[in-house]
Amino acid sequence: MVGMPIEFRAVRKVYPDGTVAVDDFSHHVPSHKTVALVGSSGSGKTTLLRMVNRMVDPSSGSVLIDDEDVRTLDPVVLRRSIGYVLQAGGLLPHRTVLDNIATVPVLSGTPRRAARTAATELLERVGLDPSLGPRYPSQLSGGQQQRVGVARALAADPNILLMDEPFGAVDPIVRRELQDELLRLQAELGKTIVLVTHDIDEAFRVGDEVVVLREGGRVAQAGTPSQILTHPADDFVRDFVGADRPERLLTTVEVDGRRLVVDANGRPAGVLSP
Protein backbone atom coordinates (compact mmCIF):
# COMPACT_ATOMS: atom_id res chain seq x y z
CA MET A 1 0.00 0.00 0.00
CA VAL A 2 1.35 3.38 -1.08
CA GLY A 3 2.06 5.87 1.70
CA MET A 4 -0.04 9.01 1.44
CA PRO A 5 0.42 11.44 4.34
CA ILE A 6 -1.66 14.61 4.63
CA GLU A 7 -0.30 17.87 5.95
CA PHE A 8 -2.48 20.79 7.04
CA ARG A 9 -0.30 23.91 7.11
CA ALA A 10 -1.76 26.89 8.91
CA VAL A 11 -5.08 26.59 7.09
CA ARG A 12 -7.74 29.21 7.62
CA LYS A 13 -11.24 29.45 6.19
CA VAL A 14 -13.40 32.51 6.26
CA TYR A 15 -16.72 31.99 4.46
CA PRO A 16 -18.07 34.83 2.31
CA ASP A 17 -20.46 35.91 5.08
CA GLY A 18 -17.48 36.52 7.39
CA THR A 19 -17.77 33.34 9.47
CA VAL A 20 -14.33 32.19 10.57
CA ALA A 21 -14.91 28.44 10.33
CA VAL A 22 -11.23 27.57 10.78
CA ASP A 23 -8.85 30.06 12.29
CA ASP A 24 -5.38 28.55 12.01
CA PHE A 25 -5.05 24.78 11.89
CA SER A 26 -1.90 22.76 11.41
CA HIS A 27 -1.63 19.01 11.67
CA HIS A 28 0.20 16.08 10.15
CA VAL A 29 -1.77 12.93 9.31
CA PRO A 30 0.65 10.04 8.84
CA SER A 31 0.18 7.33 6.21
CA HIS A 32 -1.78 4.22 7.14
CA LYS A 33 -3.16 5.79 10.31
CA THR A 34 -6.62 6.89 11.39
CA VAL A 35 -6.80 10.40 12.78
CA ALA A 36 -10.09 11.38 14.40
CA LEU A 37 -10.97 15.07 14.51
CA VAL A 38 -13.50 15.52 17.29
CA GLY A 39 -15.35 18.63 18.31
CA SER A 40 -18.78 20.08 18.88
CA SER A 41 -21.09 21.01 16.05
CA GLY A 42 -19.75 24.11 14.28
CA SER A 43 -16.12 23.62 15.35
CA GLY A 44 -14.96 23.45 11.72
CA LYS A 45 -14.60 19.70 11.24
CA THR A 46 -16.40 19.40 7.90
CA THR A 47 -14.61 22.48 6.59
CA LEU A 48 -11.23 20.92 7.46
CA LEU A 49 -12.16 17.60 5.86
CA ARG A 50 -13.32 19.23 2.65
CA MET A 51 -10.06 21.12 2.32
CA VAL A 52 -8.38 17.77 1.61
CA ASN A 53 -10.41 17.00 -1.51
CA ARG A 54 -10.83 20.66 -2.52
CA MET A 55 -14.54 20.88 -1.92
CA VAL A 56 -13.39 23.85 0.16
CA ASP A 57 -10.28 25.85 -0.67
CA PRO A 58 -8.57 27.47 2.33
CA SER A 59 -8.57 31.29 2.51
CA SER A 60 -4.93 30.98 3.49
CA GLY A 61 -2.50 28.21 4.30
CA SER A 62 -2.28 24.96 2.39
CA VAL A 63 -3.02 21.25 2.44
CA LEU A 64 -0.39 18.89 1.10
CA ILE A 65 -0.92 15.28 0.10
CA ASP A 66 2.32 13.38 -0.12
CA ASP A 67 4.13 16.75 -0.18
CA GLU A 68 2.05 18.09 -3.07
CA ASP A 69 -0.11 21.15 -2.56
CA VAL A 70 -3.67 20.06 -3.42
CA ARG A 71 -4.17 23.43 -5.15
CA THR A 72 -1.92 22.18 -7.95
CA LEU A 73 -4.16 19.14 -8.51
CA ASP A 74 -7.28 18.95 -10.67
CA PRO A 75 -10.22 18.95 -8.21
CA VAL A 76 -12.20 16.36 -10.17
CA VAL A 77 -9.29 13.93 -10.45
CA LEU A 78 -8.42 14.59 -6.82
CA ARG A 79 -11.98 13.86 -5.62
CA ARG A 80 -12.16 10.64 -7.58
CA SER A 81 -8.88 9.49 -6.04
CA ILE A 82 -10.03 10.07 -2.45
CA GLY A 83 -12.75 8.06 -0.73
CA TYR A 84 -15.39 10.24 0.93
CA VAL A 85 -17.98 8.80 3.30
CA LEU A 86 -20.83 11.03 4.38
CA GLN A 87 -23.30 10.83 7.19
CA ALA A 88 -26.38 8.84 6.11
CA GLY A 89 -24.40 7.20 3.34
CA GLY A 90 -24.97 9.90 0.75
CA LEU A 91 -26.15 7.26 -1.72
CA LEU A 92 -27.96 8.11 -4.94
CA PRO A 93 -31.55 6.95 -4.28
CA HIS A 94 -32.45 6.13 -7.87
CA ARG A 95 -29.44 3.88 -8.43
CA THR A 96 -29.00 0.30 -7.26
CA VAL A 97 -26.48 -0.56 -4.59
CA LEU A 98 -24.08 -1.99 -7.18
CA ASP A 99 -24.35 1.05 -9.41
CA ASN A 100 -23.83 3.37 -6.45
CA ILE A 101 -20.60 1.55 -5.62
CA ALA A 102 -19.49 1.45 -9.26
CA THR A 103 -20.18 5.14 -9.96
CA VAL A 104 -16.67 6.53 -9.60
CA PRO A 105 -14.83 3.66 -11.33
CA VAL A 106 -17.24 3.96 -14.30
CA LEU A 107 -16.71 7.73 -14.41
CA SER A 108 -12.98 7.08 -14.39
CA GLY A 109 -13.24 4.74 -17.39
CA THR A 110 -13.57 1.24 -15.92
CA PRO A 111 -15.94 -0.81 -18.13
CA ARG A 112 -19.34 -1.17 -16.44
CA ARG A 113 -19.22 -4.97 -16.19
CA ALA A 114 -15.81 -4.99 -14.56
CA ALA A 115 -16.91 -2.21 -12.20
CA ARG A 116 -20.00 -4.19 -11.17
CA THR A 117 -17.93 -7.32 -10.54
CA ALA A 118 -15.55 -5.30 -8.37
CA ALA A 119 -18.54 -3.73 -6.60
CA THR A 120 -19.90 -7.18 -5.73
CA GLU A 121 -16.57 -8.09 -4.15
CA LEU A 122 -16.61 -4.84 -2.20
CA LEU A 123 -20.02 -5.69 -0.77
CA GLU A 124 -18.52 -8.80 0.80
CA ARG A 125 -15.52 -6.84 1.96
CA VAL A 126 -17.73 -4.52 4.03
CA GLY A 127 -19.70 -7.45 5.42
CA LEU A 128 -22.80 -7.34 3.20
CA ASP A 129 -24.44 -10.14 1.26
CA PRO A 130 -23.80 -9.70 -2.49
CA SER A 131 -27.51 -10.46 -3.08
CA LEU A 132 -28.18 -6.88 -1.88
CA GLY A 133 -26.52 -5.52 -5.04
CA PRO A 134 -29.68 -5.07 -7.14
CA ARG A 135 -31.60 -3.30 -4.35
CA TYR A 136 -32.14 0.42 -4.03
CA PRO A 137 -30.79 2.29 -0.98
CA SER A 138 -34.28 2.78 0.50
CA GLN A 139 -34.61 -1.01 0.65
CA LEU A 140 -31.68 -1.26 3.07
CA SER A 141 -31.38 -0.59 6.79
CA GLY A 142 -29.45 2.47 7.96
CA GLY A 143 -26.47 0.34 8.96
CA GLN A 144 -26.47 -1.44 5.59
CA GLN A 145 -26.59 1.92 3.79
CA GLN A 146 -23.56 3.09 5.76
CA ARG A 147 -21.67 -0.04 4.76
CA VAL A 148 -22.55 0.61 1.12
CA GLY A 149 -21.26 4.17 1.62
CA VAL A 150 -17.94 2.74 2.79
CA ALA A 151 -17.85 0.27 -0.12
CA ARG A 152 -18.47 3.12 -2.55
CA ALA A 153 -15.68 5.18 -1.00
CA LEU A 154 -13.30 2.22 -1.42
CA ALA A 155 -14.30 1.50 -5.04
CA ALA A 156 -11.54 3.54 -6.66
CA ASP A 157 -9.01 1.94 -4.27
CA PRO A 158 -8.06 5.31 -2.81
CA ASN A 159 -5.08 5.74 -0.50
CA ILE A 160 -7.02 8.30 1.49
CA LEU A 161 -10.42 7.93 3.10
CA LEU A 162 -12.30 10.96 4.45
CA MET A 163 -15.21 10.15 6.75
CA ASP A 164 -17.63 12.86 7.91
CA GLU A 165 -19.65 11.65 10.90
CA PRO A 166 -20.00 8.38 9.00
CA PHE A 167 -21.93 6.52 11.68
CA GLY A 168 -24.00 9.40 13.00
CA ALA A 169 -27.36 8.31 11.66
CA VAL A 170 -27.56 4.82 13.12
CA ASP A 171 -28.47 3.45 16.54
CA PRO A 172 -25.74 2.82 19.13
CA ILE A 173 -25.50 -0.93 18.65
CA VAL A 174 -25.19 -0.73 14.87
CA ARG A 175 -22.80 2.15 15.34
CA ARG A 176 -20.57 -0.07 17.43
CA GLU A 177 -20.68 -2.79 14.74
CA LEU A 178 -19.73 -0.29 12.05
CA GLN A 179 -16.83 1.01 14.16
CA ASP A 180 -15.59 -2.57 14.62
CA GLU A 181 -15.96 -3.14 10.89
CA LEU A 182 -13.90 -0.04 10.17
CA LEU A 183 -11.14 -1.24 12.52
CA ARG A 184 -11.14 -4.63 10.81
CA LEU A 185 -11.07 -3.08 7.32
CA GLN A 186 -8.33 -0.65 8.26
CA ALA A 187 -6.17 -3.49 9.62
CA GLU A 188 -6.43 -5.08 6.15
CA LEU A 189 -6.23 -1.95 4.02
CA GLY A 190 -3.94 0.51 5.84
CA LYS A 191 -5.44 3.67 4.31
CA THR A 192 -4.73 7.19 5.52
CA ILE A 193 -8.04 7.96 7.23
CA VAL A 194 -9.33 11.27 8.53
CA LEU A 195 -12.60 10.75 10.39
CA VAL A 196 -14.58 13.58 11.92
CA THR A 197 -17.09 13.06 14.67
CA HIS A 198 -18.67 14.88 17.60
CA ASP A 199 -18.62 11.63 19.58
CA ILE A 200 -15.51 11.37 21.74
CA ASP A 201 -16.11 7.66 22.38
CA GLU A 202 -16.13 7.02 18.64
CA ALA A 203 -12.94 9.07 18.26
CA PHE A 204 -11.22 7.06 21.00
CA ARG A 205 -12.43 3.80 19.52
CA VAL A 206 -11.34 4.24 15.92
CA GLY A 207 -8.58 6.86 16.11
CA ASP A 208 -4.90 5.98 16.33
CA GLU A 209 -4.62 9.65 17.09
CA VAL A 210 -7.34 12.03 18.27
CA VAL A 211 -7.42 15.80 17.75
CA VAL A 212 -9.83 17.59 20.08
CA LEU A 213 -11.08 20.81 18.50
CA ARG A 214 -12.50 23.96 19.96
CA GLU A 215 -14.52 26.42 17.97
CA GLY A 216 -12.72 27.72 14.87
CA GLY A 217 -10.83 24.47 14.42
CA ARG A 218 -8.47 25.38 17.24
CA VAL A 219 -6.59 22.38 18.56
CA ALA A 220 -7.31 21.86 22.24
CA GLN A 221 -5.20 18.71 22.34
CA ALA A 222 -3.80 16.10 20.00
CA GLY A 223 -2.54 12.70 21.06
CA THR A 224 -3.33 9.04 21.38
CA PRO A 225 -6.57 8.18 23.16
CA SER A 226 -4.65 7.02 26.22
CA GLN A 227 -2.54 10.19 26.34
CA ILE A 228 -5.65 12.36 26.19
CA LEU A 229 -7.51 10.31 28.77
CA THR A 230 -4.63 10.18 31.21
CA HIS A 231 -3.34 13.72 30.65
CA PRO A 232 -6.13 16.03 29.45
CA ALA A 233 -4.47 19.33 28.52
CA ASP A 234 -6.97 21.54 30.35
CA ASP A 235 -10.51 21.76 31.71
CA PHE A 236 -12.00 22.07 28.24
CA VAL A 237 -10.53 18.72 27.22
CA ARG A 238 -11.31 17.16 30.59
CA ASP A 239 -14.96 18.14 30.21
CA PHE A 240 -15.09 17.10 26.58
CA VAL A 241 -13.68 13.63 27.13
CA GLY A 242 -15.61 13.28 30.36
CA ALA A 243 -12.45 12.24 32.16
CA ASP A 244 -14.45 12.41 35.37
CA ARG A 245 -17.40 10.42 34.03
CA PRO A 246 -18.18 7.36 36.15
CA GLU A 247 -17.52 4.90 33.34
CA ARG A 248 -14.07 6.41 32.79
CA LEU A 249 -13.06 6.02 36.43
CA LEU A 250 -12.58 2.33 36.93
CA THR A 251 -11.09 0.51 39.88
CA THR A 252 -10.65 -3.16 40.57
CA VAL A 253 -11.73 -5.31 43.46
CA GLU A 254 -11.09 -8.97 44.08
CA VAL A 255 -14.12 -11.26 44.06
CA ASP A 256 -13.74 -15.03 44.45
CA GLY A 257 -10.09 -14.83 43.39
CA ARG A 258 -10.70 -12.78 40.23
CA ARG A 259 -10.17 -9.06 39.61
CA LEU A 260 -13.50 -7.41 38.96
CA VAL A 261 -13.44 -3.96 37.32
CA VAL A 262 -15.97 -1.56 38.83
CA ASP A 263 -16.94 1.98 37.89
CA ALA A 264 -17.13 4.94 40.23
CA ASN A 265 -20.65 3.90 41.24
CA GLY A 266 -19.44 0.46 42.23
CA ARG A 267 -21.12 -1.21 39.27
CA PRO A 268 -19.30 -4.10 37.59
CA ALA A 269 -17.77 -3.09 34.24
CA GLY A 270 -15.80 -6.24 33.45
CA VAL A 271 -13.30 -8.80 34.64
CA LEU A 272 -9.55 -8.64 34.15
CA SER A 273 -8.24 -11.63 32.26
CA PRO A 274 -5.77 -13.66 34.36
Ligand SMILES: Nc1ncnc2c1ncn2[C@@H]1O[C@H](COP(=O)(O)OP(=O)(O)O)[C@@H](O)[C@H]1O
Ligand atom coordinates in the same frame (compact mmCIF):
# COMPACT_ATOMS: atom_id res chain seq x y z
N1 LIG B 1 -20.94 27.60 3.35
C1 LIG B 1 -20.88 28.24 4.53
N2 LIG B 1 -21.11 29.57 4.63
C2 LIG B 1 -21.04 30.22 5.82
N3 LIG B 1 -20.74 29.62 6.97
C3 LIG B 1 -20.50 28.29 6.94
C4 LIG B 1 -20.56 27.52 5.73
N4 LIG B 1 -20.27 26.23 6.02
C5 LIG B 1 -20.05 26.20 7.35
N5 LIG B 1 -20.18 27.41 7.90
C6 LIG B 1 -19.98 27.79 9.31
O1 LIG B 1 -18.62 27.51 9.64
C7 LIG B 1 -18.54 26.96 10.95
C8 LIG B 1 -17.91 25.58 10.87
O2 LIG B 1 -18.77 24.74 10.14
P1 LIG B 1 -18.44 23.20 9.85
O3 LIG B 1 -17.09 23.10 9.25
O4 LIG B 1 -19.57 22.63 9.09
O5 LIG B 1 -18.38 22.61 11.34
P2 LIG B 1 -18.69 21.14 11.91
O6 LIG B 1 -18.54 20.17 10.79
O7 LIG B 1 -17.67 20.95 13.00
O8 LIG B 1 -20.08 21.17 12.46
C9 LIG B 1 -19.94 26.98 11.52
O9 LIG B 1 -20.10 28.16 12.23
C10 LIG B 1 -20.81 26.97 10.27
O10 LIG B 1 -22.05 27.59 10.52
Ligand SMILES: [Mg+2]
Ligand atom coordinates in the same frame (compact mmCIF):
# COMPACT_ATOMS: atom_id res chain seq x y z
MG1 LIG C 1 -19.87 18.77 10.01
